[in-house]
Amino acid sequence: xxxxxxSPRHKITETGRQVTLACHQTWNHNxxxxxxxxxxxxxxxxxxxxxVHDTNKGEVSDxxxxxxxxxEDLPLTLESAASxxxxxxxxxxxxxxxxxxxxxxxxxxxxxxx
Amino acid sequence: GDSVTxxxxxxxxxxxxxxxxxxxxxxxxxxxxxWYVQYPGEGLQLLLKATKADDKGSNKGFxxxxxxxxxxxxxxxxxxxxxxxxxxxxALLSSNTGKLIFGQGTTxxxxx
Numbered sequence: 001x002x003x004x005x006x007s008p009r010h011k012i013t014e015t016g017r018q019v020t021l022a023c024h025q026t027w028n029h030n031x032x033x034x035x036x037x038x039x040x041x042x043x044x045x046x047x048x049x050x051x052v053h054d055t056n057k058g059e060v061s062d063x064x065x066x067x068x069x070x071x072e073d074l075p076l077t078l079e080s081a082a083s084x085x086x087x088x089x090x091x092x093x094x095x096x097x098x099x100x101x102x103x104x105x106x107x108x109x110x111x112x113x114x
Numbered sequence: 115g116d117s118v119t120x121x122x123x124x125x126x127x128x129x130x131x132x133x134x135x136x137x138x139x140x141x142x143x144x145x146x147x148x149w150y151v152q153y154p155g156e157g158l159q160l161l162l163k164a165t166k167a168d169d170k171g172s173n174k175g176f177x178x179x180x181x182x183x184x185x186x187x188x189x190x191x192x193x194x195x196x197x198x199x200x201x202x203x204x205a206l207l208s209s210n211t212g213k214l215i216f217g218q219g220t221t222x223x224x225x226x
Binding site: 004033040041042043044045048058090092101102103105106107108 | 118150155156157158159160163203207213214216217218219
C-alpha cells in the first residue's frame with residue numbers, strides 16, 4: 001500500500017545544530033508540504049513543492065529550507081536550530097489541483113531543541 | 115487573508131451524546147472546506163469535505179454542511195463513542211492560493 005513516512009519520529013537536538021527531517025512518499029504525488037503544529041496555532045505551512053526542483057516558502061519559512069531532487073522525498077532542514085523550532089512537524093502530499101484534492105499526512109516528527 | 119476559526123476546546127462529552135464543533139471561515143472566492151481528525155500519536159486524516167455551498171460532507175456518522183450565508187462548516191455527530199476522542203481540525207482550501215489553511219484544532223474527549 002502507498003504511504004507517507006517520516007523519520008525520525010522523535011529528535012532532541014541542541015541550539016545551533018543543523019537538523020534534517022526526512023519525508024518519503026510512495027503515492028507518486030507531485031505536491032509535497034511541510035507543516036508545524038503548535039498548541040493554539042493549528043498547522044502552519046513551512047515550505048511546499050509542486051514537483052521536482054520546485055520549492056516555495058510558506059507562512060513560517062524563516063530558519064527552514066527544503067530541496068526536491070526526486071518525486072518521493074522532501075527533506076526539511078533547520079539550518080541552525082532554535083528553541084522556537086521545538087514543535088511537531090508533519091509532512092503531507094497530494095496528487096492534484098482543484099477542489100477535490102486531498103492531502104495525505106505522515107505520522108509526524110516531534111522535535112525538541114534544548 | 116483567508117482564515118479559519120474553531121471553537122475552543124477541550125470538549126468533553128459522555129458516550130452517546132450529541133456533538134457539535136463550530137467552525138467559521140473568512141475567504142475570498144469559493145473555497146473548499148474540510149474536517150481532518152488526528153488520533154493520539156498519529157498524523158491527520160481527512161474526515162469529510164464539501165466543495166461548494168450547500169454541500170453536505172459525511173463520513174463515519176459525522177456530518178458538516180457548507181453554509182455560505184453564515185460562512186460556517188460546523189461538525190456534528192448524533193451519538194459519539196469513546197473511539198471518537200481525538201483532535202478535530204477545520205480547514206479551507208483557498209481558491210486564490212491553492213493552500214490549505216487550518217483552524218487551531220478542537221480536542222474532543224468522550225467518556226464512557
